[in-house]
Every structure is written in structure tokens, then in C-alpha cells.
Amino acid sequence: MMPKTMPTTMYDKIWANHVVEDRGDGFVLLYIDRHLVHEVTSPQAFDGLRAAGRTVRRIDSIIAVPDHNVPTKDRDQPNPDPMSTAQLEALEANAREFGLDYIEMDDARQGIVHVVGPEQGFTQPGVTLVCGDSHTSTHGAFGALAFGIGTSEVEHVLATQTLQLKKSKNMRVTVSGTLPVGCSAKDVALAIIGEIGTAGGTGYVIEYAGPVIEALSMEGRMTLCNMSIEAGARAGLVAPDDKTIDYMRGRPYAPKAGQFESAASHWRALKSDEGATFDKEIILDGSEIVPLVTWGTSPEDVVPVLAFVPEPADFPDPAKQEAAEKALDYMGLEAGQAITDIPVDRVFIGSCTNSRIEDMREAAAIVEGRHVAEGVIEAMIVPGSGLVKLQAEEEGLDRVFLDAGFQWRDPGCSMCLAMNPDRAGPGEHVASTSNRNFVGRQGPGARTHLVSPAMAAAAAVAGHFVDVRDF
Amino acid sequence: MQKFTTLTATATPFPRVNVDTDIIIPAKHLKSIKRTGFGEHAFESVRYTSDGKLIDDNVFDGPRYRGSKILITGDNFGCGSSREHAPWAISEMGFRVIIAPSFADIFSGNCVKNGILTVSLPQEHVDALVIAAEAGHEICVNLTDQTVTCQNAQYGFEFSPAHKEMLLDGLDEVGQTLQSSAAIGTFEDKQKLLTPWLFKDGARAERS
Numbered sequence: 001m002m003p004k005t006m007p008t009t010m011y012d013k014i015w016a017n018h019v020v021e022d023r024g025d026g027f028v029l030l031y032i033d034r035h036l037v038h039e040v041t042s043p044q045a046f047d048g049l050r051a052a053g054r055t056v057r058r059i060d061s062i063i064a065v066p067d068h069n070v071p072t073k074d075r076d077q078p079n080p081d082p083m084s085t086a087q088l089e090a091l092e093a094n095a096r097e098f099g100l101d102y103i104e105m106d107d108a109r110q111g112i113v114h115v116v117g118p119e120q121g122f123t124q125p126g127v128t129l130v131c132g133d134s135h136t137s138t139h140g141a142f143g144a145l146a147f148g149i150g151t152s153e154v155e156h157v158l159a160t161q162t163l164q165l166k167k168s169k170n171m172r173v174t175v176s177g178t179l180p181v182g183c184s185a186k187d188v189a190l191a192i193i194g195e196i197g198t199a200g201g202t203g204y205v206i207e208y209a210g211p212v213i214e215a216l217s218m219e220g221r222m223t224l225c226n227m228s229i230e231a232g233a234r235a236g237l238v239a240p241d242d243k244t245i246d247y248m249r250g251r252p253y254a255p256k257a258g259q260f261e262s263a264a265s266h267w268r269a270l271k272s273d274e275g276a277t278f279d280k281e282i283i284l285d286g287s288e289i290v291p292l293v294t295w296g297t298s299p300e301d302v303v304p305v306l307a308f309v310p311e312p313a314d315f316p317d318p319a320k321q322e323a324a325e326k327a328l329d330y331m332g333l334e335a336g337q338a339i340t341d342i343p344v345d346r347v348f349i350g351s352c353t354n355s356r357i358e359d360m361r362e363a364a365a366i367v368e369g370r371h372v373a374e375g376v377i378e379a380m381i382v383p384g385s386g387l388v389k390l391q392a393e394e395e396g397l398d399r400v401f402l403d404a405g406f407q408w409r410d411p412g413c414s415m416c417l418a419m420n421p422d423r424a425g426p427g428e429h430v431a432s433t434s435n436r437n438f439v440g441r442q443g444p445g446a447r448t449h450l451v452s453p454a455m456a457a458a459a460a461v462a463g464h465f466v467d468v469r470d471f
Numbered sequence: 472m473q474k475f476t477t478l479t480a481t482a483t484p485f486p487r488v489n490v491d492t493d494i495i496i497p498a499k500h501l502k503s504i505k506r507t508g509f510g511e512h513a514f515e516s517v518r519y520t521s522d523g524k525l526i527d528d529n530v531f532d533g534p535r536y537r538g539s540k541i542l543i544t545g546d547n548f549g550c551g552s553s554r555e556h557a558p559w560a561i562s563e564m565g566f567r568v569i570i571a572p573s574f575a576d577i578f579s580g581n582c583v584k585n586g587i588l589t590v591s592l593p594q595e596h597v598d599a600l601v602i603a604a605e606a607g608h609e610i611c612v613n614l615t616d617q618t619v620t621c622q623n624a625q626y627g628f629e630f631s632p633a634h635k636e637m638l639l640d641g642l643d644e645v646g647q648t649l650q651s652s653a654a655i656g657t658f659e660d661k662q663k664l665l666t667p668w669l670f671k672d673g674a675r676a677e678r679s
Contacts, residue, residue, distance in 0.1 A: 020651065020654050020655055020658045021651060021654050023633065024632075024633070025631060025632045025633045026631075027631075027633045029648065029651055029654070029655070031655070031658055031659075031662070033662075033666075033669050034669075040501050040502075040554075041553070041554065041555065043504035043505075044504065044505065044506050044555075047504075047505075048645075052643075052645070052646075054645065054649075057655075060670065060671040068498075068501075069502065081502075083502035083503065084502055086502070086504060087502050087503075087504055090504045124668075124669070126666070127669065132553060132555075133552075133553060134551065134552050134553040134577060136553075147577075148553035148577055149553060149577070149580075150553055150554070150555035150558075150577060150580065150581035150584065151506075151555040151556075151581075152555060152581065152584035152585070152644070153580070153581075153584070155645060156644060156645050156648065159645050159648075159649065160645060160648045160649060160651075160652075160655065161655060161659070162648060162651075162655060164633070164644060164647075164648060166631065166633075168576075198489055198547060198550055199489070199546065199547040199550070199573060199575075202547065202573065202575060202576060203576065229551075232547065232550065232575065232576070234576050234577060254668075255668030256668070259667060259668045260668075263666070263668050266665075266666065298489050298491075319486075319488045319545060319546065320488065322488075323487070323488050323489065326487075417493075417498040417552075418498060418499060419498045419499060419501065419502070426521055436491070436493065436551060436552075438491045438493040438494065438551060439493070439494055439516055440493060440494075440497050440515075440516050441493050441497075441498070444497075444515075444516070444521055445521055
């Protein structure tokens with residue numbers, strides 16, 4: 001532990017609490033408390049363990065759950081994709097062989113790892129949490145040091161419960177003021193990425209602070225931390241507070257009654273000390289944030305919904321000019337075109353960014369009593385977990401969506417990365433609540449526009465992008 | 472892991488910024504449970520037409536840069552998804568070195584673990600190397616001395632000593648860490664007292 005006299009950041013505290021040994025050159029052996037495992041980035045890691053005759057060090061630190069590849073409809077039918085089937089079967093076989101907690105596809109708790117972890121109380125403040133998925137940054141919403149790792153590191157954590165890591169630098173992003181009506185955590189995330197760029201956070205862990213962040217729900221904080229990796233930061237953090245502690249209470253993996261209060265006081269002590277120094281500070285006025293839409297093929301290509309597609313020549317950097325030209329060509333857009341004139345062919349509300357109950361409610365509030373526009377080929381709601389789906393159905397949200405012409409699917413990563421059959425066709429514009437508008441991400445030639453759930457819902461109804469504040 | 476010391480080879484110029492790992496290997500090709508078979512799908516949107524035909528003169532498959540083992544590219548290379556399939560795919564294409572102004576954190580870590588050297592150089596040096604690569608000149612990358620040499624120019628680069636040792640020795644990182652098993656065990660004993668709720672009894676007691 002650091003001496004009490006020296007003000008320390010939350011990241012520094014969690015890091016210091018997990019150093020097993022110093023390995024020199026800035027590297028430490030960092031202890032890992034929690035490990036989420038899914039089907040895509042783990043099979044080679046388990047093969048590596050077997051090949052070396054090694055085993056899993058702590059099975060109680062792991063939940064395995066399929067999410068990337070799972071079908072979101074007709075789950076009672078045989079999976080028509082043999083490669084997906086092989087990968088899903090490999091996860092189950094590995095989980096059984098090594099004795100891991102495994103959530104089956106037809107279990108109500110199944111869902112996207114980054115929805116399941118918090119929902120089960122597996123994600124907790126102050127822990128180190130890893131997963132072979134870059135959106136592991138999501139769990140930072142709880143004040144957990146959570147980051148994505150590659151498959152070699154998955155194997156390393158399975159075998160040793162540690163990683164050899166070099167510490168990142170500290171960045172604080174403070175969002176002041178009050179978020180205007182019609183804006184949500186997704187707009188905050190996009191506004192930050194628009195400000196600092198997709199490499200702005202490279203080498204840093206971002207702590208989010210300020211009144212706007214404090215006012216966000218746990219779901220909103222997860223959305224925000226989720227997108228940290230889109231700013232280049234491996235992890236994001238929000239200080240635990242009463243909301244965090246209330247969220248934890250009574251969840252299956254949370255500390256039991258006799259230990260909960262001592263856990264809670266441990267969690268409260270994690271916040272950055274008054275006067276702690278950050279290597280980089282960014283301050284944004286949250287009151288100025290408006291609903292945002294991406295126009296290009298990088299999450300930093302973002303503009304207000306009432307703005308226009310930018311002119312590539314207006315970017316100061318020649319490399320960015322060229323990238324913008326390529327992006328406009330791929331997206332089939334003209335510089336100067338109004339964002340609200342972009343037709344929407346497909347709508348996807350889901351992903352680890354925006355598939356929690358609050359996102360479902362936000363979308364349903366817009367959709368209620370309205371209908372998906374005629375030109376929209378498909379509008380799809382994919383809840384983040386079976387439990388989110390059940391909760392939404394209890395609240396009657398499924399009826400709202402179905403009556404409005406949306407599809408109501410089973411949980412999984414779905415069209416965020418189009419590994420399963422959920423994908424967009426070439427040239428189609430997608431209003432998507434996911435996290436990446438990369439070339440081909442939602443299908444070859446698909447044109448992704450990142451937006452909040454409310455904005456996606458409004459676009460579905462209007463058939464083009466529209467300012468949700470007018471709805 | 473394959474060792475890396477020095478390499479002299481021609482280079483493929485691909486000076487694009489923010490190349491994400493979805494570009495390097497699209498998600499639909501991540502369904503294999505093996506570490507191999509990704510190279511043919513690497514940079515698919517650059518190498519193939521939308522109906523899957525190989526574009527003959529694309530930068531990766533055309534005759535011009537055939538046999539090159541160095542990839543020269545733009546800022547923030549490897550951003551996005553943490554998929555290690557990206558370095559697996561690049562390795563299968565025959566590349567052992569990637570030179571760029573900067574790399575995404577997770578990607579560069581994944582490269583080290585697969586015997587791929589990522590060299591960060593200032594933009595103007597990368598630009599000069601792109602021109603040299605286009606002219607077909609060989610580039611020599613020396614990890615021991617941490618230099619990149621091309622014709623009369625030589626550039627030094629920074630590289631973490633720990634990662635350098637891993638690449639030079641082709642180290643098994645898991646095996647190396649397992650030598651610290653006792654320290655890990657001692658740490659765990661301490662954690663059980665400090666945060667008992669993170670261990671089996673506490674963690675599972677209320678599960679239904």
C-alpha cells in the first residue's frame with residue numbers, strides 16, 4: 001500500500017493492491033481476481049494448457065459463457081453453422097474438463113459477458129478483471145480495473161492467475177454540468193472520443209469524474225466505460241458510490257450478508273484521493289452535449305445529429321484527410337450532406353454497449369405507439385442477457401417493440417460484430433447502438449452509424465436519422 | 472515462441488491510419504478453434520472483391536512486394552478488438568516486423584507473444600521507409616541494437632527491455648511466471664484475509 005500522506009489515484013490504488021512482485025523495467029506480476037471466458041478467444045488457450053500439461057489455477061475466479069457466436073433466434077433448432085457449433089461445443093467441453101462455472105446457452109443467465117458479469121455480482125469494485133475481449137473496460141463502471149487481453153494472456157491468467165504488465169498512465173476525464181434531456185451515456189462516450197480521438201487514450205487508464213458521471217446510473221456508467229477502448233484506453237474507471245453498492249447487494253456472486261459491509265467499506269476507500277495527480281486531464285461541459293451520430297469508419301468520426309457530413313479537406317492532418325475521403329466513399333456519403341438526410345436501412349439495438357434494461361426502456365419510450373418506417377428492412381432488439389430479456393418482458397417492453405414492428409431476439413453479441421447470421425447487407429446504412437463503425441464490422445460493405453438507443457429507436461420510426469429531442 | 476534477432480527483407484507499404492483488427496481479420500473468420508488458417512482472410516477488404524475474388528494487384532498479393540517480411544503502416548495500428556487472431560493472421564502472411572508511428576496497446580502486447588516485432592518510429596521516418604519500400608529497397612531491422620537501417624539511413628527505436636528479452640530468447644512466458652508460483656501463493660494467502668469475499672466460500676455461498 002502507498003503511504004497515506006501521498007494522494008493516490010484509484011487506478012494506482014487498485015494496481016498497488018494487486019502487485020505480486022516487481023519484475024523490473026516497470027513490469028510487475030499483477031494478480032487477477034476475475035476472469036470471464038467466452039467461446040471465441042479461449043479455445044487456443046485451453047489447448048495451450050493441455051499441450052504443456054498445465055491446469056487452471058483458480059476455478060472460482062472464472063465464469064464461462066457463450067455470447068459472440070450464439071444464434072439470437074430459433075435456438076431450439078440445430079445451429080446450421082458447423083464452425084460456430086464447434087466453437088460453442090469447445091467452450092462447454094473446456095469448462096467441463098477444467099471444472100469452471102459454465103452458463104449454458106439456454107440458461108436465463110446467459111448473455112454477453114459484459115452484461116452477465118455485473119448482473120451476477122461477479123464484477124466487483126476494486127478487483128482486477130480480465131476477458132479475451134477489448135470491451136472488458138465495461139466493468140470499470142464499478143471501480144474495477146478491467147481490461148481486454150489476447151488469447152496468450154487468457155492462457156497465462158488461467159495457468160498463473162497473473163499477468164506480466166507495465167503500468168499505464170493516469171488520465172482523468174471530467175464531465176461537468178448536467179446532461180441535457182434526450183442525451184444519454186452513449187452521447188457522453190461519443191463526445192469524449194470525438195474530442196480526444198481513437199488514440200487519445202492509448203497508454204492511459206481513464207478515470208471518469210464530475211457531476212454528469214455521478215448522475216449516471218450503473219447501466220450508463222457501463223456504457224461509458226465500455227467505449228474507453230474506442231478512445232484507445234485499455235480501461236476506464238468510475239469511483240464506487242452508493243449506487244454501486246446498492247447495485248451489488250443481493251447478487252449471486254456478491255459478498256454474502258456477513259461480509260457485505262466490510263466489502264462495502266473497502267470499496268468506498270478506492271476513490272482517488274483529493275489532490276491526486278493525473279498525467280493528463282480533459283474537461284468537458286456536459287451541458288453542451290447533444291445527440292451524436294457517426295458518419296465515418298472510426299468512432300472518432302462523430303457529429304451532432306443536426307450537423308452535416310464534414311469536408312475531408314477541412315481536417316488539418318493529411319493522413320486524416322485521406323482517411324476521411326476513404327470513409328465517405330465506403331459510407332456512400334457526400335460532404336455537406338445533412339445527417340438527418342441519411343436513410344436508415346437497418347436498426348440494431350443491442351451489444352455490450354447498450355443492451356441493458358435501461359437501454360431497453362429508453363428505446364421503448366421512443367417507440368411506444370409508433371411503428372418502424374416502411375423503408376427499414378429490419379429493426380432488431382437484442383437484449384444483453386436472458387435476465388434483461390425476462391425483466392423487459394415483465395415490464396411489457398417486448399409488446400411495445402413487437403407492436404412497433406421490431407424483432408425481439410435472444411441475447412448475444414449479434415450484429416455488433418456479425419459473427420452469427422445477424423448482419424447487414426453491402427451498402428446498407430445501420431443505426432446501431434454498438435461500439436464500432438469499422439469497415440465490414442456489421443457485414444461486408446455494411447455502413448454503421450453509432451448512436452444511443454433512443455436515437456436508434458427514433459431513426460427506426462422515421463426511416464432516417466432524426467433528432468430524438470423532437471420526438 | 473519463434474525468436475527474433477535481426478531481419479533483412481523488403482517491406483510492404485500500407486500507410487493507412489487507425490487500421491483496426493477487424494480490418495486485419497474480420498470477425499466472421501474467428502470461428503476456428505486453432506491458431507492457424509487466418510492468413511488467407513487477413514486484410515480481406517483490401518485483398519478481395521465483395522464477391523470473394525482475389526484482387527491480383529493488391530499490395531499484399533501482387534508481385535511487387537512478394538516475399539516481404541516487414542509491414543510499414545500508419546498511426547494507431549491494431550486498434551479495436553483484442554483478438555490475437557490479428558497477429559496470428561499477420562504472422563501467417565509472412566510478416567515478422569511491423570513499423571508504424573504508434574500501435575494500440577493490446578495489439579502490440581499480442582504481437583510480442585507471437586514473435587512479431589512492433590517498431591514505433593516518428594512519422595517522418597515511417598514516411599521515408601514507405602518511399603524506400605515502394606522503391607523495392609531492403610530494410611534491416613536489428614532488435615539487439617534496436618535499429619532500423621535502410622540504404623544510408625539508420626533510425627534507433629525504443630523497445631521495452633523485458634519484451635526484448637522475450638523476443639530474443641523466444642521465451643515461454645507462462646513457464647517463466649510459474650517460477651513465481653510461491654510468491655503468487657503468498658499473495659493469495661494475504662488476499663484471502665483482506666478480501667475473503669473474493670474466494671470460493673464467499674464467492675459461491677449464495678449461489679442458487
